[in-house]
C-alpha cells in the first residue's frame with residue numbers, strides 16, 4: 001500500500017511537467033514494417049528505426065510558431081538538428097492538411113472528439 005502510494009505520488013509529480021513538455025513536441029520515428037509468417041493470424045510489426053523527425057511548437061523561437069526537424073536515418077541518427085525553413089515541404093503539408101494547428105489529430109478518434117468539443121479544429125480542415 002505504501003509502495004503504491006509512493007509510486008503514484010512520484011508519477012503524479014513527474015507527469016505534470018512532462019505533460020507540459022510533451023504537449024509542445026511531436027516526435028515520429030519511421031520504422032521498417034515486417035509481416036509475421038504465421039498463416040492463421042497474419043500481422044504486421046514495426047522493427048528497426050528508419051528515421052526520427054520532430055515538430056516543435058514555440059512561438060518565441062519560430063516565426064511560423066511551428067518548426068520541423070530531421071534527426072537523420074538508420075544508423076546515422078544525430079543528437080541535434082536545425083529547423084527547416086518555414087516554406088519546407090514539412091511545414092506546407094502539415095499546415096495545409098492537419099486538423100489541429102500542425103498536428104494530424106484526425107487520425108486519432110479520441111483526440112478528434114476532444115478537438116471537436118473544444119472547437120479547435122482548423123477552419124481549413126474538412127473531414128472526407
Ligand code: HEC
Nearest residue numbers: 026027028053054055068069070089090093102103104107
Ligand atoms: C505530404 C504530407 C507530409 C509531409 C511533406 C510531411 N508530413 Fe509529417 N505527417 C504527415 C501525416 C499525414 C502525418 C500523420 C501520420 C499519422 O498520424 O499516422 C504526419 C505526422 C508527422 C509527425 C507526428 C506528429 C503529427 O503531427 O501527427 C511528425 C513529428 C512529422 N510528421 C514530422 C514531419 C517532418 C519533420 C517532415 C519533413 C521532413 C514531415 N513531417 C513532412 C504528412 C506529411
